[in-house]
Amino acid sequence: MAGLLQALVGASEKAAHIARLCRREDPLFQLLVAEKTGVDRNRRFLQDFKTLADVLIQEVIKHDLGKEFPQLQGHIHGEESNEFRNGQGETVAVRVCATPGDTAALLLSVLEPEQAAAELLAVAVHRDVVLEDAELAGVALSIPPQDLAIWIDPIDSTNEYIGGREDVAAVDGIAPAGLCSALVLIGAYDRRTGCPVLGVINEPFYRRDPQTGRWQGRYHWGVAYGDTRFCSLSPPPLRPRPCVVLSRAEGGTVQVALGPLCDGHLRFAAGAGYKMLCVILGLADAYVLSKGSTFAWDACAPHAILRALGGGMVALAGALQARRQGDTGPLPQLVYNRPVEGAVGAERWANRGGLVAYVHPQHLEAVLATLATVPGL
Numbered sequence: 001m002a003g004l005l006q007a008l009v010g011a012s013e014k015a016a017h018i019a020r021l022c023r024r025e026d027p028l029f030q031l032l033v034a035e036k037t038g039v040d041r042n043r044r045f046l047q048d049f050k051t052l053a054d055v056l057i058q059e060v061i062k063h064d065l066g067k068e069f070p071q072l073q074g075h076i077h078g079e080e081s082n083e084f085r086n087g088q089g090e091t092v093a094v095r096v097c098a099t100p101g102d103t104a105a106l107l108l109s110v111l112e113p114e115q116a117a118a119e120l121l122a123v124a125v126h127r128d129v130v131l132e133d134a135e136l137a138g139v140a141l142s143i144p145p146q147d148l149a150i151w152i153d154p155i156d157s158t159n160e161y162i163g164g165r166e167d168v169a170a171v172d173g174i175a176p177a178g179l180c181s182a183l184v185l186i187g188a189y190d191r192r193t194g195c196p197v198l199g200v201i202n203e204p205f206y207r208r209d210p211q212t213g214r215w216q217g218r219y220h221w222g223v224a225y226g227d228t229r230f231c232s233l234s235p236p237p238l239r240p241r242p243c244v245v246l247s248r249a250e251g252g253t254v255q256v257a258l259g260p261l262c263d264g265h266l267r268f269a270a271g272a273g274y275k276m277l278c279v280i281l282g283l284a285d286a287y288v289l290s291k292g293s294t295f296a297w298d299a300c301a302p303h304a305i306l307r308a309l310g311g312g313m314v315a316l317a318g319a320l321q322a323r324r325q326g327d328t329g330p331l332p333q334l335v336y337n338r339p340v341e342g343a344v345g346a347e348r349w350a351n352r353g354g355l356v357a358y359v360h361p362q363h364l365e366a367v368l369a370t371l372a373t374v375p376g377l
């Protein structure tokens with residue numbers, strides 16, 4: 001079933017193309033800008049264009065995967081609902097129609113009078129993606145699709161996507177903010193166990209092509225199923241002192257506690273997926289988050305890749321409790337099939353106990369040993 005991994009990568013490439021298109025083509029970009037500046041905001045649509053781009057990308061991924069793998073239909077989940085309200089207050093279910101013309105007409109019912117924008121999007125939605133990736137083509141897997149379900153984050157770090165900053169200087173390879181932290185995340189997990197098994201992270205804004213000046217993307221994938229491990233990347237080398245990446249919104253307690261462990265190598269970045277990617281790429285050794293501000297769709301794909309590299313992702317609160325109680329055994333990994341009891345809406349899928357993402361278990365243990373001494377965590 002190498003086909004499913006390739007289909008996830010193909011879907012992420014189409015999604016990344018749409019994300020780039022919305023910033024490149026004027027009729028679409030103006031709608032994004034209206035968003036950013038607040039000018040005209042919500043005058044034309046009752047929801048924002050950013051949300052439409054997100055919903056549309058999610059529906060394209062859902063449509064393409066469901067078509068190729070009917071066993072997945074009804075098991076492809078995402079951050080967004082596809083119900084959209086147009087300027088007349090009518091509810092429109094955004095979806096991929098049979099032809100580009102039909103899709104354009106449906107999009108126009110939300111975007112009216114932006115005909116050019118609706119048409120540009122419809123063409124991108126119906127475009128065929130051809131992958132030229134010999135390594136990926138050579139991956140042979142036998143995972144029954146009917147055992148899997150999918151989490152999609154169509155655009156993670158939407159704030160940075162809208163802001164579109166290109167001038168943020170990276171610190172040791174980690175961008176503190178900016179367009180490059182906007183990612184497409186598609187992860188597959190085992191329906192029964194909730195364990196993440198396939199992950200794709202697409203970076204639509206990896207770099208500008210020096211010749212054309214256009215944005216170029218790149219993607220990474222990983223497989224962790226049973227004893228099978230495949231990854232487009234190699235595990236980063238083990239550094240003696242971990243570099244830890246945190247949200248800019250992370251509390252002072254965590255920052256102060258981790259400072260000495262990192263010996264000054266504490267970094268800050270936007271985007272949950274981007275911070276996980278930094279760990280995957282070895283730019284950081286751990287991503288620590290003390291709050292429940294990430295969701296299943298943020299974590300599933302990066303988590304599968306971390307597992308493919310020999311690492312993982314655990315809930316911070318549960319891990320600290322285990323270590324404080326003297327439990328030195330393996331820690332339970334985050335799972336993706338269990339909603340938070342009693343929660344409603346997006347909160348059902350929040351990673352409530354915070355998280356630690358890592359490649360090398362030694363770094364996980366060093367972080368936990370440090371934070372376990374901090375009262376109140």
Ligand code: 2IP
Nearest residue numbers: 155156157158247270271272293294
């Ligand atoms: C967000 C986004 C934010 C992140 C938050 C995610 O997803 O990645 O940047 O917060 O946890 O849920 P932070 O940047 O503080 O890590 P989205 O952009 O898809 O809402």
Ligand code: CA
Nearest residue numbers: 153156157298
């Ligand atoms: Ca997200």
